[in-house]
Amino acid sequence: MTDSAARDTDLSVAFARMNGLGNEIVVVDLRGSAARISAAAARALAEDPATRFDQIMAIHDPRLDGTDAYVRIINRDGSEAEACGNGTRCVVQALAAETGRRDFTFETRAGILTAFERDDGLIAVDMGRPRFGWSEIPLSEEFSDTRAIELQIGPIDAPILHSPSVASMGNPHAIFWVDRDVWSYELDRFGPVLENHPLFPERANISIAQVTAPDALTLRTWERGVGLTRACGSAACAAAVSATRTRRTGRIVTVTVPGGDLLIDWRDDDHVIMTGPAEWNWSGRLDPATGAYVRDETATHEPA
Numbered sequence: 469m470t471d472s473a474a475r476d477t478d479l480s481v482a483f484a485r486m487n488g489l490g491n492e493i494v495v496v497d498l499r500g501s502a503a504r505i506s507a508a509a510a511r512a513l514a515e516d517p518a519t520r521f522d523q524i525m526a527i528h529d530p531r532l533d534g535t536d537a538y539v540r541i542i543n544r545d546g547s548e549a550e551a552c553g554n555g556t557r558c559v560v561q562a563l564a565a566e567t568g569r570r571d572f573t574f575e576t577r578a579g580i581l582t583a584f585e586r587d588d589g590l591i592a593v594d595m596g597r598p599r600f601g602w603s604e605i606p607l608s609e610e611f612s613d614t615r616a617i618e619l620q621i622g623p624i625d626a627p628i629l630h631s632p633s634v635a636s637m638g639n640p641h642a643i644f645w646v647d648r649d650v651w652s653y654e655l656d657r658f659g660p661v662l663e664n665h666p667l668f669p670e671r672a673n674i675s676i677a678q679v680t681a682p683d684a685l686t687l688r689t690w691e692r693g694v695g696l697t698r699a700c701g702s703a704a705c706a707a708a709v710s711a712t713r714t715r716r717t718g719r720i721v722t723v724t725v726p727g728g729d730l731l732i733d734w735r736d737d738d739h740v741i742m743t744g745p746a747e748w749n750w751s752g753r754l755d756p757a758t759g760a761y762v763r764d765e766t767a768t769h770e771p772a
């Protein structure tokens with residue numbers, strides 16, 4: 469939607485274009501509004517090169533005592549996701565800029581998340597506990613050991629990718645372990661096939677991971693509902709805990725994604741703490757019903 473066409477629509481809410489290690493995020497402030505971002509409005513925003521995004525983080529008024537907001541996560545294709553690590557860091561940065569507070573508690577479809585902005589500007593998010601049961605991922609077939617399930621792509625006698633670990637951070641992840649550079653695989657070709665594989669009744673985020681040290685791995689992800697992204701925070705968490713479960717790494721792992729590094733700490737209390745940056749790009753106003761928007765050229769790092 470061009471700015472001029474947007475001007476004569478009802479632009480009722482503030483939004484910010486941000487990113488988390490290059491994962492393109494639109495943060496929409498719907499507090500005090502009964503409006504909800506529709507899938508159609510999300511797709512309209514996604515189709516505009518100026519606002520193209522990987523996820524929308526829609527901030528709604530809190531529904532539960534002790535939470536600061538209810539946050540809805542919408543993928544580029546309009547589907548709703550349970551978790552978004554990079555987007556959550558962007559919401560924390562936006563609300564910290566608005567309120568001066570550093571600690572926040574959000575309700576999401578994955579559950580209650582706590583997060584805080586550190587003095588160095590990095591943001592730590594408690595992504596909760598990982599789930600490994602086949603029905604929690606979910607998978608459409610029962611597997612007793614989800615550290616390596618029977619799934620492969622490529623010729624039966626020489627599979628290109630096989631035996632992934634699966635895990636849920638509230639959203640479904642499959643991680644294929646490779647021993648070559650993650651850039652040497654045609655993830656753009658395999659990703660959509662695996663994302664929509666019948667083994668994943670709710671589809672899945674598909675990652676390839678190369679362990680490079682007992683505390684480090686590199687990762688590329690084909691995201692459910694989006695495609696290739698420069699970073700996927702929940703995939704970084706899923707890959708790190710799966711690397712630990714398969715004795716490839718310890719419990720603290722630096723995950724290098726195309727957009728940069730995330731530090732993942734799978735604590736002894738089973739909570740997964742993800743720490744990384746967030747970045748504000750620009751702000752404007754948005755009609756949540758249609759996705760029409762106007763960019764505010766004068767905005768500085770304003771609240772979402």
Ligand SMILES: N[C@H](CCC[C@H](N)C(=O)O)C(=O)O
Pocket residue numbers: 491522523543548549550551552553554555639640673691692693694699700701702703
């Ligand atoms: N595409 C994901 C949601 C966003 C995950 C990612 N952007 C992150 O930072 O966790 C899904 O449908 O489960």
